[in-house]
Amino acid sequence: MKEALQNNPPGEWIPEIPDECIRLHCGYPAPALVPDEEVKAAVNRLLEEEHDLPLHYIGSPKIIKLKEQVLKRLKERGISVTEKEFLITSGACQAIDLIARILLDEESIVAIESPTYMEALEIFQNYTKHLISIPVDKHGLQTDVLEEILEEREQKGLALPRFLYTIPSFQNPTGTTMTGERRQHVLELANRYNFLVVEDDAYGELSFNKSFPTLKAMDQNSRVLHVGSLSKIVAPGMRIGWIAGASEIIHACAWFKKDLNHPFAQAVMAVYLANTDFNNKLVAMRDTYRSKCNVLTSALEQYFPAASWYVPEGGYFVWMKIPGADTSELLTHALAEGVSFIPGQYFFKEQATGTEYLRLSFSYADEQEITEGIRRLGKVAQAYL
Numbered sequence: 001m002k003e004a005l006q007n008n009p010p011g012e013w014i015p016e017i018p019d020e021c022i023r024l025h026c027g028y029p030a031p032a033l034v035p036d037e038e039v040k041a042a043v044n045r046l047l048e049e050e051h052d053l054p055l056h057y058i059g060s061p062k063i064i065k066l067k068e069q070v071l072k073r074l075k076e077r078g079i080s081v082t083e084k085e086f087l088i089t090s091g092a093c094q095a096i097d098l099i100a101r102i103l104l105d106e107e108s109i110v111a112i113e114s115p116t117y118m119e120a121l122e123i124f125q126n127y128t129k130h131l132i133s134i135p136v137d138k139h140g141l142q143t144d145v146l147e148e149i150l151e152e153r154e155q156k157g158l159a160l161p162r163f164l165y166t167i168p169s170f171q172n173p174t175g176t177t178m179t180g181e182r183r184q185h186v187l188e189l190a191n192r193y194n195f196l197v198v199e200d201d202a203y204g205e206l207s208f209n210k211s212f213p214t215l216k217a218m219d220q221n222s223r224v225l226h227v228g229s230l231s232k233i234v235a236p237g238m239r240i241g242w243i244a245g246a247s248e249i250i251h252a253c254a255w256f257k258k259d260l261n262h263p264f265a266q267a268v269m270a271v272y273l274a275n276t277d278f279n280n281k282l283v284a285m286r287d288t289y290r291s292k293c294n295v296l297t298s299a300l301e302q303y304f305p306a307a308s309w310y311v312p313e314g315g316y317f318v319w320m321k322i323p324g325a326d327t328s329e330l331l332t333h334a335l336a337e338g339v340s341f342i343p344g345q346y347f348f349k350e351q352a353t354g355t356e357y358l359r360l361s362f363s364y365a366d367e368q369e370i371t372e373g374i375r376r377l378g379k380v381a382q383a384y385l
């Protein structure tokens with residue numbers, strides 16, 4: 001524990017962003033898609049029906065309803081789990097933390113994507129220093145590299161990972177999606193080398209065109225812990241996430257979760273979902289993000305002829321490489337010009353690897369701001385182009 005406190009402070013990557021800046025750094029949903037009026041109606045309806053009940057520790061019986069609603073939705077996506085294999089959490093982050101807490105000790109090995117979601121990286125580093133980075137390319141995690149590393153470790157008698165943490169669909173930060181073959185390969189490796197797979201599916205429902213089955217839907221051997229969230233498709237401040245996986249692990253997670261729960265938010269979400277045609281909402285969301293993504297990539301073509309990026313098939317992010325750039329330095333100039341992004345280094349365990357990269361988010365800013373933001377960024381990046 002003391003050792004973890006020597007790590008970089010959490011959230012250190014969040015730069016001081018002046019109010020007037022165009023926000024291409026943040027992984028927040030589009031403000032127009034956050035259902036504030038519907039949530040207000042759900043709060044009113046809940047309190048009118050149940051008075052003080054939802055505000056007690058034990059909360060409203062509607063929190064059971066939320067479980068049923070999420071389980072039904074998972075089933076529609078090919079994930080059939082029982083109630084004992086399912087736990088609602090305070091966002092995907094609590095799910096990741098609980099999994100790390102029950103599965104890891106200081107000697108444990110975790111395989112992570114490189115680059116990966118920086119908060120997951122911070123969480124794992126609270127528990128162990130032994131993270132193995134597996135590179136990501138335009139088709140997601142490079143499973144052949146994972147296989148080589150596992151083979152070599154086994155031959156040398158070194159410990160194998162306790163689990164692999166992966167974001168197979170519309171990854172944060174690269175926006176890439178793992179192919180079907182690679183998904184199959186991950187599961188084969190998990191069986192052969194006896195590790196678990198933590199599948200973070202925070203963006204899984206936000207496909208622009210086609211989507212692949214989740215690893216959990218393909219999992220025949222209860223190896224996958226599927227982590228989900230409503231943050232990116234409803235509202236992050238509601239803090240609703242979940243884990244679907246083997247009952248012993250869910251039982252242990254529930255044990256440690258104790259009262260770190262948000263019964264009020266869960267009941268409000270249940271009422272909101274019961275009164276919403278969510279499939280319809282998702283169609284509108286996907287259209288909005290697809291269009292914003294197109295605006296961003298068109299602006300990049302115009303203003304960044306010498307850079308390269310992956311074109312995402314869903315999610316919130318575009319990952320760009322500016323050869324020869326130091327993107328942390330670039331950020332200082334970009335903020336002065338009124339546009340933000342996240343320097344790539346913060347998504348890597350070995351931070352020096354990421355200095356030529358940056359993450360742009362098309363989710364939060366509107367289309368006009370996106371084009372203007374990329375124009376401004378192109379202007380300050382001229383020195384490198």
Ligand SMILES: Cc1ncc(COP(=O)(O)O)c(C=O)c1O
Binds near residue numbers: 093
């Ligand atoms: C890959 C990934 N997982 C999880 C989260 C956080 O989800 P939650 O708000 O449910 O904790 C994020 C948010 O940025 C994310 O990008």
